[in-house]
Amino acid sequence: MTEQRFSCTACGACCYGLLPLTVDEALKSAHRFPLAMAITPIKPGARGYRSAGSISASVVLPSKKTALLLVTPVSFIPTSMPCPELAGDNLCSIHIDKPVRCKAMPFYAYKDEDHQRDMLVPRAGWQCETSADAPVVYRDQKIVDRGDFDEERNALLQQAPALRRHVELLFKHDTVFSTRVVKATQAPLAGRVVIGFVSFLRYNKELNLMDFARKQQPVLESWARKTAGDAKVAQFHQYYREAVSDLDRYISV
Template sequence: MSDLMQNWQKKSAERQKQYRNFLQSANKNKVLKALPHLHEEAFEKINCLDCAACCKNYSPRFKTTDIKRISKALRMKESVFIETYLRLDEEGDYVVRTTPCPFLGADNYCSIYEDRPSDCERFPYTDEDVILKRIPLTLKNSSFCPAVYYVLEKLITTIR
């Protein structure tokens, strides 16, 4: 493991204020230009199957299109899928009833991977403008996702 990634969770917790300040003041165009390469670089070094903290501790939003696609793939009525797996959160979004995600296997593979919610497909948003537009979400994600931590550390050292 690279020096950058040693004790990454502790370092991320210590650097939350620095990350916030950087994301609020960074040159948006430079950040957006750097993201695709840094995203790829992060996932060359980090294997989600080693971690799956996102699936173990948090829930994506299940949008209407996700519910339709997943319930069809599972051969369930949408209402039964919702009743079985989902609940409404404080913001009115459908999320999983329990953590870890009911579709996460013991091997950290997703049983609905091909039909997973769009939030799961896009996570951890390190190759799109969400990293700048939703700073509180980026900060939260950096506390449990090594890829977000990696991208933020690289951004801070390469973008001035």
């Protein structure tokens, strides 16, 4: 029997940078997080390839090879910057209603359950407890308490068809997007293509785009100001500015 122990010490170190969200969480958090859609090619044979296949989009490249693309709504924040809901005491200010990705930590529902072992190894600077004093959370490649993991996994499966249709249509009809995706698949390490979250909403007639835009635009403007003049986060700054401009058309209607 193999066992791994883990407990959170609330150091806040994992609350920095990009945060995957569900579609529903992104819509609820338009007033809170700078939203984007991240599209990441999955390399064949990569850990988690089996699980990722059921929640990803599939496109045929010019080479005639098929590529799997993981499509994820995200709070798009530089790795050097904290989540806007991380309080001064390093505790989550929305703990009761925090995203399921945060609840499921350290486990990762985008990967197979039997490939979670490395998720229990704290990254440099993280103060997670993994000693004999911590509870057993992973035994024989099985998650001991899998409630949050299953909640996240089920949410990913439910939203997958809509995200899949969206990206496959973009790849077919948007040459700029398809060119960026092809480049990402050819990178030695998996690349990532980031597009505006609102692009996913344009085809959903049930959503009030004007209401979404009014909530989201001030957030993007705030992050554009935070990242202005910093060359290390220039990619993020450019994205925020472009996303703000993209939302103008809905607010001015």
